[in-house]
Amino acid sequence: MSEHIVSKNLYFLIFGALMVLTAITVGVAFVNLGPLNNVVALTIAVIKALLVILYFMHVRYSSRLTWLVIVGGFFWLAIMFVLTSSDYLTRGWVSFTR
């Protein structure tokens, strides 16, 4: 695994982007978009998380094994959400009262 040197400027650029995205999140909170409220907020949050993972955590320059572990981790998280909601969202489907 070769050590990739990341320039300081890139770090400042990413930091700036994160700050701008935070400002947008705060700004959007004052606008009522109806059902889109959550969609917008979560989209921005995902973009920020991706920036942190790819650049600050150096994943972009890492080996395929690291990629596998990270993608596997998120895939696993998705499975956990599906299983949890399969319980939580369906509790009213069958009633045991006669």
Added chain:
Amino acid sequence: MSSINSPFDKPFEQPVDSPGGRMRPVPAERNYLNADYSVRSWLLTKDHKRIALLYLFSVSFFFFIGSIYAMLIRLELLTPKGDLVQAATYNKLFTHHGIIMIFLFLIPSIPAILGNFLVPLMIGAKDLAFPKINLLSWYLYMIGAVIVSSAIMIGGVDTGWYFYVPYSSNFSNTYVTLAGLGIFVLGFSSILTGLNFIVTTHTMRAPGMTWFRLPLFIWSHYATSLIMLLGTPVIAITLLLLVFERTFHVGIFDPTIGGDPVLFQHLFWFYSHPAVYIMLLPGMAIISEIIATFSRKNIFGYKFVAFSSIAIAVFGFLVWGHHLFSSSQSVFAGMIFSFISFAVAVPSAIKVFNWTATLFRGSISYDTPMLYALGYIGLFAIGGLTGLFLASLGMDVHLTDTYFVVAHFHYVMVGGTLLAYLGGIHYWWPKITGRLYPEGWGRFSALIVFVGFNLTFFPQFLLGFLGMPRRYHAYPPEYQVLNVLSSAGASILAIGFTIPLIYLLWSLRYGPKATDDPWMATGLEWRTSSPPPTENFVETPIVTWEAYEFAPQETMKVVGKLTPDDKPDRSSYSGN
């Protein structure tokens, strides 16, 4: 040469045939046992083989303590009335039996003893990747064991081994906190073992030892290590939360202060179902080795068996909901978990079918390890298939918390793992100690264990189906016949466990010396002396052959398993 005085070392210089047909003298070699005799050299050892023996002594000790609790349970259930112990004492008996057998025996047994001893030998390494962490894991095991034992001695725990709230939170005044802390520490011991195996398998394989040349023992232990590393933190945090709630009255599981009791069941089984596979996969590891060696064939469908271990490890994490069918889980989620539970039976079935297919047209010899392995296949099949009864939504409502469940998991844990463990101990005994155990006694006790086991646990299937609930010290009189049969079986089983203890200890001094490869097996662990030197191999082995590549029978000679009068045992001829 004879200045070295080992209990394991009688001077023995008679020439012995080695597998290649070469004659060479066997000197009283230096090995890991006679390298140093000081207590310090054992307690501060970094040798994986010595740490394995430290584990062997401590784990065996707790197995016998756990067995005593089992005997007390069976003694109480001999009569319908609760006449031997009070109900509250009985609660403690089965709790202590469960905690000791699961956390102090089954989970560490095969990985920490045989895995520790064999993983480096099988891949051609000098030791595990982190020898000091390996020693630390044994100390953590001992600290955890001392904490759990002290909880038991100052008053005990009565919640059942899975510490369900609210038994374990606001309604328990037994020593739940202390036992929970002990299991927390034990968890770290198993995390460190898992970590060590994963790194070792990735980085320390001998030249030429590719992933698909690894013995299936390694694949299974790799899968086990994944669960240990990823699953154990969940039980650790769950028990810590429980301790937190009991100590600081923070609402986590107790609804009166804002908690959710079902959350505990989710968290607990998220670890404890995979933990079943921590106990099961290493047993499968042993069976693959034994079946290959004693039918002198490559395991049928090597890659399928290898990947089925990984599949079990991964899918084992997705079935915890089958323990909550009769809790408050939704029916739809129950259906999903039921389906995945059926699916996870597939990789287990692949193994059973492939072992059976390996036997086909093999040259089978019925030595003690093979008897245990064949017993394993039958009993694990019953244990696995009755698991499917319990994974079925409707059936489970009838069977939940009955003796059917008890019988099911004892078929898997005792009929499966414990038989594999005993088979493995016999199979590698010559390598570990350099001595041969008496084969006749070995076969005899294997049969006793098989008979005793079935007599103990088969009646419990019937009892459970008839509706006898688990965890009661008294029962209606119509259940007595089956309970008496079960208790009688337990006594036979106890004899079956005592005989090996005696003859294995006997063999340390009086057993005939073992050759390097007494079973004519193929693994790298047999390519070094018995017992191996501290550094495992005199020179780093270079692997140019596939796993389980048995030599043609014509070229094989009788090389080992000499009876006390130096005559080869009948079954040690190839092609028998």
